[in-house]
Amino acid sequence: MEARRVFIVGLAWVGLAAMPAGCGGSAVGTQPATATATPEATPRPTLRAVATETSPVDGMVTVYVPAGCGGSAVGTQPATATATLEATPRPTLRAVATETSPVDGMVTVYVPAGTFQMGSLAGIGDDNEQPQHEVYLDAYWIDQTEVTNRMYARCVADGACPPPEDGSSDTRPSYYGNPAYDNYPVIHVLYASAQAYCEWAGRRLPTEPEWERAARGEDGWIYPWGDEAPTCDLANFEGCLRDTWEAGGAPAGASPYGALDMAGNVWEFVGSRCFSYPYDASDGREDLMGGGPRIMRGGSWYNDPEDLRAANRGSYHPSYAYALTSIGFRCARDASP
Numbered sequence: 001m002e003a004r005r006v007f008i009v010g011l012a013w014v015g016l017a018a019m020p021a022g023c024g025g026s027a028v029g030t031q032p033a034t035a036t037a038t039p040e041a042t043p044r045p046t047l048r049a050v051a052t053e054t055s056p057v058d059g060m061v062t063v064y065v066p067a068g069c070g071g072s073a074v075g076t077q078p079a080t081a082t083a084t085l086e087a088t089p090r091p092t093l094r095a096v097a098t099e100t101s102p103v104d105g106m107v108t109v110y111v112p113a114g115t116f117q118m119g120s121l122a123g124i125g126d127d128n129e130q131p132q133h134e135v136y137l138d139a140y141w142i143d144q145t146e147v148t149n150r151m152y153a154r155c156v157a158d159g160a161c162p163p164p165e166d167g168s169s170d171t172r173p174s175y176y177g178n179p180a181y182d183n184y185p186v187i188h189v190l191y192a193s194a195q196a197y198c199e200w201a202g203r204r205l206p207t208e209p210e211w212e213r214a215a216r217g218e219d220g221w222i223y224p225w226g227d228e229a230p231t232c233d234l235a236n237f238e239g240c241l242r243d244t245w246e247a248g249g250a251p252a253g254a255s256p257y258g259a260l261d262m263a264g265n266v267w268e269f270v271g272s273r274c275f276s277y278p279y280d281a282s283d284g285r286e287d288l289m290g291g292g293p294r295i296m297r298g299g300s301w302y303n304d305p306e307d308l309r310a311a312n313r314g315s316y317h318p319s320y321a322y323a324l325t326s327i328g329f330r331c332a333r334d335a336s337p
Helices: 148-159 191-202 209-216
Strands: 014-015 036-039 050-054 061-065 083-084 096-100 107-111 115-117 133-137 140-143 269-273 295-298 314-315 327-329 331-333
Touching: 014 050, 061 115, 107 209, 115 148, 133 209, 140 209, 191 269, 191 327, 209 269, 209 295, 269 314
Parallel strands: 269 327
Antiparallel strands: 014 061, 036 096, 050 061, 050 083, 096 107, 107 140, 115 133, 140 331, 269 295, 295 314
């Protein structure tokens, strides 16, 4: 899906109405006995009181949106606005089991064996997300965050990975190799470089269903945090920062398994080829030597909320001789017997 550079600035009033609901293989093994339960994801910050007005024309209640996420304020809040309404509470998350890689220091989160509904129902999302269908996955581990500049630099130093194609980000001339951005996602990496990194770290790129299940859980949430529309407290998308933010920069946007930044910040490579649904791990889409486009997931800092949905599918051809400021990756591995 092609990204759009459209940024929201200033403040506005929007109608208070319901938001609508929003191109793979399986891992093997069981949860290691060494996994430990860690506290649940950080609760979403309490929302401020909501200022509203009622239209004298159609009776619509409008809510006040102050300046923020990269915009500059225009105008002032009406003196007649009143405080009302609280946001619907976020679904309760399960305890998260984690392990830390001895190779690159990445924290990985555990996803237990089970089934989930992959893709989108008719009328929701894009045609390549349909039909929605049930997929079973064995247990696996997936990186809690996107791979960072510091982690990737270790692979480069070991001679297992080539340096990024460019050391800048969209708004920062010095990014990769700059200590100020060591914990930000590595970008300007080609698909083959992402594969090389995951192999060096003892992991691999996740399959498409592994990525999606880790992002939305078993309950079919539209976004990692639930069904409510994205805000800059939950994800880094168009208008929030206009560039990458630190890996794991939105704890309130954690997925049901504790994975962070699975919506926004940077697109993420997965190992699967771009085939139509329903998913079948034996039809060649998991052939690492196969040609054609590979899937990307998650959307990025310059994508709109629709592209941040957990079922959304983007694609990238591995033969492309360039990399982008909006693409990174995370790794996964089979759970040990």
